[in-house]
Amino acid sequence: MSATAQQEAAPGGLWSRISLGQKQVIWAWGFLAAPLLFYVIIRFWPTFQAFYLSVTDWTLTKPASFVGFENYQRLFNDPLFWQVFRNTFMYLILGTPISLLISFVVAYYLDRVRFMHSFIRALYFLPFLTTAAAMAWVWRWFYQPVPIGVINDVLASFGIPQQPFLRSTSQALPAVLAPAVWAGLGFQVIIFLAGLRAIPVTYYEAARIDGLSEGAILRRITLPLLKPTLVFLVVFSSIGFLRIFDQVYNINTNDPGGPLNSTKPLVLMIYQTAFSSYEMGYAAAQTVVLFMILLVISLVQLRLMRDR
Amino acid sequence: MATIKLDRLVKRYGQATVVHGIDLSIQDGEFVVLVGPSGCGKSTTLRMIAGLEEISGGEIRIDGRVVNDLQPKDRNIAMVFQNYAIYPHMTVADNIAFGLYRSKLSKSEKRQRVEQVAGTLGLSQLLDRRPSALSGGQRQRVAIGRAMVRDPAAFLFDEPLSNLDAQLRTQMRIEIKRLHHRLGTTSVFVTHDQVEAMTMADRIVVMRDGRILQVGTPLELYERPVDIFTARFIGSPTMNLLPASLKEGRADLSGGSSVKIPSLSSSSSEILIGVRPQDLALGLSTGMPGFSISGTVVVVEPLGSETLVHIESSDQTVIGSAPGRQIPKIGEPMTLHAPAERLYYFDKVTEKALAAQ
Structure with a gap:
């Protein structure tokens, strides 16, 4: 009897010997383990796998063998890559400032609107919830020639000549970018609104008593205090535009990448290399390059915009 | 300016x-x-x-x-x-x-x-x-x-x-x-x-x-x-307000005691007598003219410079003061006094102050 009692006491004894702090640590790690394992298996492992694949010539059909930096050499000598590289940066350089400017202006004025405030906010947010495929189709119709295309209809009524939009090498990229900007607007407006709301009203009242004009209040108070919000949105939307894919893919389903690859971004090139040509090693090398670009751009932005 | x-x-x-x-x-x-x-x-x-x-x-x-x-x-x-x-x-x-x-x-x-x-x-x-x-x-x-x-x-x-x-x-x-x-x-x-x-x-x-x-x-x-x-x-602690009824130049308090007061510009006979805790003191000799109230001590707040004494007298709590070093015991019976000229009078209905005529 006494032996079994001792046996029963032993495990309880071990748990009770641990200090409260250690117990909390064990519990915390117990809960953290689930998402951590998930991330390691679903996210980190494939990432490292991609680095490995990028130095092999795996093509699905034959086993991977080590080829060194051959894939990277091929990539840097590929004129298509440089075209795609330029396109990707065009999306970034046009998309980020334009979308941030529009969303800030919308948020700045929406913040003052009391009438149907929530409804208008919801309207702006709606495109963010819509699938890119459906949206791309609608915009594709917009860009058609008369009588189908709404935009050309409007242009025609003002006597402006028909524009080719998606079928032009120079207009296709901005035409693809427009729905992408529009789709992300709702999210950025919401974040800007939250940032604006967080600025205490007395800051503005004090400024009014000190005699600042609206413009001066915006420049000297609102924008500096909005900086953390701005940093977040710049980094977040830059990453979004560098990774642009579904808008581009869906708006030109018969010829993804536009005329003469004029709208093709890096992610689409990766997709085609991997799932049309099945050159997994080459696609992995492109992925690594994209990863590096994202990393460098994000770090540079964070450094530039951090408090000096 | x-x-x-x-x-x-x-x-x-x-x-x-x-x-x-x-x-x-x-x-x-x-x-x-x-x-x-x-x-x-x-x-x-x-x-x-x-x-x-x-x-x-x-x-x-x-x-x-x-x-x-x-x-x-x-x-x-x-x-x-x-x-x-x-x-x-x-x-x-x-x-x-x-x-x-x-x-x-x-x-x-x-x-x-x-x-x-x-x-x-x-x-x-x-x-x-x-x-x-x-x-x-x-x-x-x-x-x-x-x-x-x-x-x-x-x-x-x-x-x-x-x-x-x-x-x-x-x-x-x-x-x-x-x-x-x-x-x-x-x-x-x-x-x-x-x-x-x-x-x-x-x-x-x-x-x-x-x-x-x-x-x-x-x-x-x-x-x-x-x-x-x-x-x-105004004033801390808050002024005590005690209900009383006017009768022939005296005010009868609910506890049974009564105080002689000046004639007031009041139409109603129900008034409130106000007395500040600082004016309602312990330890003055009885028989002095003015206002006095007796009860048992329920709370004592020693503040150093003075001691606030809360006493309970016929269902109401009244705050008075005692000298700083004197700390009464809880449950002790106690009588507090205030000079007549330190009393305030208010109409119970209109809540306005009543002037002595």
Whole structure:
């Protein structure tokens, strides 16, 4: 009897010997383990796998063998890559400032609107919830020639000549970018609104008593205090535009990448290399390059915009 | 330097009227404190003077000029806010200089003014710091500095000490008072704290439900409150109010005791006798003329300088005071006395003070 009692006491004894702090640590790690394992298996492992694949010539059909930096050499000598590289940066350089400017202006004025405030906010947010495929189709119709295309209809009524939009090498990229900007607007407006709301009203009242004009209040108070919000949105939307894919893919389903690859971004090139040509090693090398670009751009932005 | 005059000032939000046509005249160089419970309209009144709230009716004059439709910046006033409203992304010097945003002084003159103000407020060592590196009291001083630097016609303070801890509040109270003494600028100060009001004001304006109940110096309010609200609001601890009925020049208290009182200008026979805890003392010999009440001690608060004694007498608790080193035991029977001339009388129905005839 006494032996079994001792046996029963032993495990309880071990748990009770641990200090409260250690117990909390064990519990915390117990809960953290689930998402951590998930991330390691679903996210980190494939990432490292991609680095490995990028130095092999795996093509699905034959086993991977080590080829060194051959894939990277091929990539840097590929004129298509440089075209795609330029396109990707065009999306970034046009998309980020334009979308941030529009969303800030919308948020700045929406913040003052009391009438149907929530409804208008919801309207702006709606495109963010819509699938890119459906949206791309609608915009594709917009860009058609008369009588189908709404935009050309409007242009025609003002006597402006028909524009080719998606079928032009120079207009296709901005035409693809427009729905992408529009789709992300709702999210950025919401974040800007939250940032604006967080600025205490007395800051503005004090400024009014000190005699600042609206413009001066915006420049000297609102924008500096909005900086953390701005940093977040710049980094977040830059990453979004560098990774642009579904808008581009869906708006030109018969010829993804536009005329003469004029709208093709890096992610689409990766997709085609991997799932049309099945050159997994080459696609992995492109992925690594994209990863590096994202990393460098994000770090540079964070450094530039951090408090000096 | 300026006078401020409110004439039948009204503020409405939709159907709700929050300020009911108040009149107030503030002299040049005066320090006036608006005091009252939250929601009494004191902050709204201040914000109307500042121009941050529109006026629904009446008139505001600063230095004789009607300012009803003037922008805040054109009223030549400066305001200090409860949460300081100093900008976290600017240094102390920049924050103070913000008060000079519209002035036409040269850069070096502005710098000189900022340094002068910072010197007055003891901020000279902190000019290059950000607000996040300052204590609460220092931040409040920066806010005052920004108000001072412009040399405005009037200072408006909107509960500026409420975010400070008790010790700092006492200290800042004295600093603001000394500053006012030195600058002599007309000041309007809003607070819900009667101690702040009593210690700082030249004149106190007691407000309740959007109306002014009484205006007077701190001592006038203490000695001659016009009604029960002011009587209870001013003075700490609160004045005791005991129901009594008038009968042939005497007032009979509910406990059975009675006190001889002067004839009052009262139509009703039900009154409240008010007595301040400081006047209701322990240890005076019985048989003295005046008011006395007996009961058992329920709570004792030794404060050092005096001891507050709560006694329970026929279903009501009365607060009296005993000398500092004398601490009665709980449960002990006790009699407290107050001289007849220290009693206050109020009509039970109208709650107005009754004058002795």
